[in-house]
Amino acid sequence: MGYEADLKLFINGSWRTGEGRDSFQVINPVTGDSIAELPMATEADLDEALDTARRMYPVWRATPVEKRSAILHQAASLLKERAADIARTMTQEQGKPIAESTGEVLGAASLFDWYAEEIKRDYGRVLVRPPGELSRVMHEPVGPVATFTPWNFPIYLLAKKVAAALAAGCSVISKPPEETPGNTLAIARALDDAGLPKGVFQLVHGAPDMVSKHLIGSPTIRKVSFTGSIPVGKHLMKLAADNVTKITLELGGHAPVLIFDDCDLDKTLDMVVPQKFRNAGQVCVSPTRFYVQEGIYDAFIKGFAERTKRVKIGNGLDADTKMGPLANDRRPGAIETLVNDARDKGARVLAGGNRGDSGFFFEPTLLADVPLDADIMNNEPFGPVAVSRPFKDFDEAIQQANRLPYGLAAFAFTENGRRANLLADAIEAGMVGINTFAISIADAPFGGVKESGFGSEGGKEGLETYQVVKAIHQA
Numbered sequence: 001m002g003y004e005a006d007l008k009l010f011i012n013g014s015w016r017t018g019e020g021r022d023s024f025q026v027i028n029p030v031t032g033d034s035i036a037e038l039p040m041a042t043e044a045d046l047d048e049a050l051d052t053a054r055r056m057y058p059v060w061r062a063t064p065v066e067k068r069s070a071i072l073h074q075a076a077s078l079l080k081e082r083a084a085d086i087a088r089t090m091t092q093e094q095g096k097p098i099a100e101s102t103g104e105v106l107g108a109a110s111l112f113d114w115y116a117e118e119i120k121r122d123y124g125r126v127l128v129r130p131p132g133e134l135s136r137v138m139h140e141p142v143g144p145v146a147t148f149t150p151w152n153f154p155i156y157l158l159a160k161k162v163a164a165a166l167a168a169g170c171s172v173i174s175k176p177p178e179e180t181p182g183n184t185l186a187i188a189r190a191l192d193d194a195g196l197p198k199g200v201f202q203l204v205h206g207a208p209d210m211v212s213k214h215l216i217g218s219p220t221i222r223k224v225s226f227t228g229s230i231p232v233g234k235h236l237m238k239l240a241a242d243n244v245t246k247i248t249l250e251l252g253g254h255a256p257v258l259i260f261d262d263c264d265l266d267k268t269l270d271m272v273v274p275q276k277f278r279n280a281g282q283v284c285v286s287p288t289r290f291y292v293q294e295g296i297y298d299a300f301i302k303g304f305a306e307r308t309k310r311v312k313i314g315n316g317l318d319a320d321t322k323m324g325p326l327a328n329d330r331r332p333g334a335i336e337t338l339v340n341d342a343r344d345k346g347a348r349v350l351a352g353g354n355r356g357d358s359g360f361f362f363e364p365t366l367l368a369d370v371p372l373d374a375d376i377m378n379n380e381p382f383g384p385v386a387v388s389r390p391f392k393d394f395d396e397a398i399q400q401a402n403r404l405p406y407g408l409a410a411f412a413f414t415e416n417g418r419r420a421n422l423l424a425d426a427i428e429a430g431m432v433g434i435n436t437f438a439i440s441i442a443d444a445p446f447g448g449v450k451e452s453g454f455g456s457e458g459g460k461e462g463l464e465t466y467q468v469v470k471a472i473h474q475a
Ligand code: NAD
Pocket: 148, 149, 150, 151, 152, 176, 177, 178, 208, 209, 210, 212, 213, 227, 228, 229, 230, 232, 235, 236, 250, 251, 252, 253, 283, 284, 330, 380, 381, 382
């Protein structure tokens, strides 16, 4: 089936096509072939978007909360109705299996539904004062917002930012990833069709550096939210400093997984392997550094390798594909370099280890006995590779888990409740999953510590990042 997305910009309530703008080739990662041209925003487009965001912010902020909520719910319903088409477009642009794309669209819809309800319960507070006096604390929207989101979960990560910001009463300009644009347009269409006042949400594809400099450099933007790599996050943080603009950064991770010898081995392996290769490992919370207690290390890596070899790779549009290609041409080479470096330094390749013959494929890969000085033990691979090492005891496991400057997600498998509590306390991470990988849910805060960033998305904390507080004292 051909690629059908009609790629446009959405500025000031109207859809904009090429009209002399530069364009970007959208590539199907299965074949490496171009499938569409994306028009890129000019500086004049961005100025128009900024003017619109400034003009529409007070309009949206003054819209009663019940109406804001109803529009967000309606957008969620439209995303659900359109999920099959949106998912097909996503798989064609990004490569992930169609079932994962469909789940992602439904997850995006759930965020609109959740924030549509949460904003109704967003109370301030009243402070204790003598009779006749009143002090109250109010939550107010922060102002116009700029969001920057990546290609790995193109619709879910966009929805996470946009749903919370719109619920809070902010106007929003979003720059989604240029590699995977068609599915993100579906958010603009759903909001427009749901009756969002024109200009409250705008979508500008464009050259990342130019767009971020232009938008963050404008005093109109009062909040920036970015998901992506650590170097780009640091760069945007510096840009935001010029206008003292609030910023949320959801950056990389290198999730440790501590496997204790009292876990249910088969059950754990059956969970771990599909989770590792979900979205071809291009997941900021992907389980990657497997530290396994000595007594079960050999059995664990044997079971891991057997299951890894059975993961079926192919075109994500085929129903039996369990892992698609990597998303863009930068990824296979990056993974190959990391795997070769680990192999040269003494790691054993127990499964996979090679690029595919065509497109951007890389085999699901398991490395064992990986030395700590291998690059892959220190830098996030962001691909379908798991690394493993044995550990002796609890203290060593925690020391290994915390040894990197990252702190996004961490996982552990153990049937010992006291050990679970102790390790949850000791691990330096924004999210800890014990006997589970389900950590990205609409009602829960999602975000990192250390160089993985700061600020939460999801949950009531996600709403707060688009708000400022005001204390009002009356005598
Ligand atoms: P990259 O750093 O070039 O790009 C990551 C994202 O940031 C892309 O969506 C890109 O459009 C955007 N971006 C890049 N420069 C920007 C700028 N100056 N202003 C605004 N946005 C900008 O990396 P990449 O090659 O696309 O991916 C490589 C690495 O990025 C991965 O290895 C991974 O560590 C990280 N990454 C993390 C996430 C995440 O979910 N945290 C998602 C995608 C990529």
